Amino acid sequence: MELNNLKEIWNDLGKEPVYGNNNKQLAEMLNKSSKSPIAKMKRNLLWEFIIVTILFIPVAIYYFLAFNGSFSIIAWMYILLLLLCATYFYYKNKLLTEMQCTACMVKSNLEKQVTMLERYVRLYLIAGTIIVPLVIIWLWFVVFSKLPPHQNRFHFFPSSSVPLIKTGVFWAIAIVVFTILLYYVNKWYIYKLYGRHIAKLKAILAEMEEE
Amino acid sequence: MGLSKTGNKDDFIKLVNENSNLIHKVCYLYCQSVSDRQDLFQEIVIQLWKAYGSFRGESKFSTWLYRIALNTAISAYRKSQKNIFVNTVNFFPEELPDVVFDYEKEEKLKQLYTAVSRLTEIEKAIVMLYLDDKSYEEMESILGINQNTLRVKMSRIKDKLRQLIQNETYGAK
Numbered sequence: 001m002e003l004n005n006l007k008e009i010w011n012d013l014g015k016e017p018v019y020g021n022n023n024k025q026l027a028e029m030l031n032k033s034s035k036s037p038i039a040k041m042k043r044n045l046l047w048e049f050i051i052v053t054i055l056f057i058p059v060a061i062y063y064f065l066a067f068n069g070s071f072s073i074i075a076w077m078y079i080l081l082l083l084l085c086a087t088y089f090y091y092k093n094k095l096l097t098e099m100q101c102t103a104c105m106v107k108s109n110l111e112k113q114v115t116m117l118e119r120y121v122r123l124y125l126i127a128g129t130i131i132v133p134l135v136i137i138w139l140w141f142v143v144f145s146k147l148p149p150h151q152n153r154f155h156f157f158p159s160s161s162v163p164l165i166k167t168g169v170f171w172a173i174a175i176v177v178f179t180i181l182l183y184y185v186n187k188w189y190i191y192k193l194y195g196r197h198i199a200k201l202k203a204i205l206a207e208m209e210e211e
Numbered sequence: 212m213g214l215s216k217t218g219n220k221d222d223f224i225k226l227v228n229e230n231s232n233l234i235h236k237v238c239y240l241y242c243q244s245v246s247d248r249q250d251l252f253q254e255i256v257i258q259l260w261k262a263y264g265s266f267r268g269e270s271k272f273s274t275w276l277y278r279i280a281l282n283t284a285i286s287a288y289r290k291s292q293k294n295i296f297v298n299t300v301n302f303f304p305e306e307l308p309d310v311v312f313d314y315e316k317e318e319k320l321k322q323l324y325t326a327v328s329r330l331t332e333i334e335k336a337i338v339m340l341y342l343d344d345k346s347y348e349e350m351e352s353i354l355g356i357n358q359n360t361l362r363v364k365m366s367r368i369k370d371k372l373r374q375l376i377q378n379e380t381y382g383a384k
Binding site for chain 1 (some may be wrong): 331336338
């Protein structure tokens with residue numbers, strides 16, 4: 001059977017509707033949300049931001065008001081963290097918006113998606129890794145500066161019996177160990193989330209490029 | 212905004228209805244189960260509607276429509292996991308239009324379906340454009356693959372399909 005002989009049958013196929021072609025059904029479809037992976041990622045991102053905001057703001061307010069305001073530094077840290085998160089979410093959302101161009105040629109749309117998705121994943125990995133040393137340093141600062149009576153109980157804080165260099169080594173080891181650990185955990189998780197999709201897009205692109 | 216938006220909506224629905232054959236064909240080509248086809252149809256309509264405001268007529272309307280439909284089917288849509296393993300019976304439309312209701316045609320269509328389902332996403336797109344009588348120039352403007360490469364690919368796909376259909380008819384050796 002030659003492909004040319006199938007053209008007539010092929011054209012008949014289009015007459016078989018997938019959905020009833022009535023205007024009401026079509027009009028209803030226009031009000032529905034997209035189920036594309038990118039649309040879902042955008043929705044998830046928005047939810048993440050809402051949850052972070054809902055969690056951080058009450059904590060910040062609490063530390064502003066509790067203990068006669070002596071822990072307001074923690075409240076400011078939460079606000080700073082929220083601002084950093086907002087910047088991070090904004091940038092991620094921008095990448096997701098630029099990721100898709102359905103009206104572009106199939107090949108250029110795929111190239112765009114792969115480039116943007118790789119950039120998105122890199123940002124995810126860097127942000128997820130960098131947060132570890134920042135949080136550890138912040139914890140050290142809070143405990144060291146706000147809880148002086150407990151200092152001598154730990155080797156993590158300098159005192160008359162614990163030299164500064166020793167505590168410095170402890171902190172450096174903790175930072176390096178946790179950062180490396182979380183880097184690999186993040187890498188595994190990100191691959192689980194996006195790895196297969198990126199690989200699939202790259203395989204399609206490679207097929208388009210091969211002669 | 213209300214009036215113009217409604218006007219736009221009506222025009223859009225009219226255009227979709229006029230070109231629904233093309234969208235149906237993409238759905239049949241890329242999805243095997245009924246629910247996947249309906250989901251894909253809906254997703255294509257949503258993507259068309261989202262892009263409709265920015266259509267400036269720089270390319271032909273059909274080119275624009277093919278691009279969006281194929282981009283959605285290839286990269287902006289994920290089939291539901293439960294429907295990935297389906298047999299040929301599910302792949303075949305439940306009710307064929309009257310015009311096809313002749314056994315020879317039905318058999319040929321079945322063979323075409325089975326064979327095409329084994330092609331890659333890009334090969335399916337090329338076959339679809341070929342069967343829709345698109346020139347290689349138009350195919351290039353939709354897919355972004357240069358015409359020489361498309362010719363080579365088309366010739367390979369024809370051989371592959373011939374082989375697949377032969378296997379389907381006489382059984383794989």
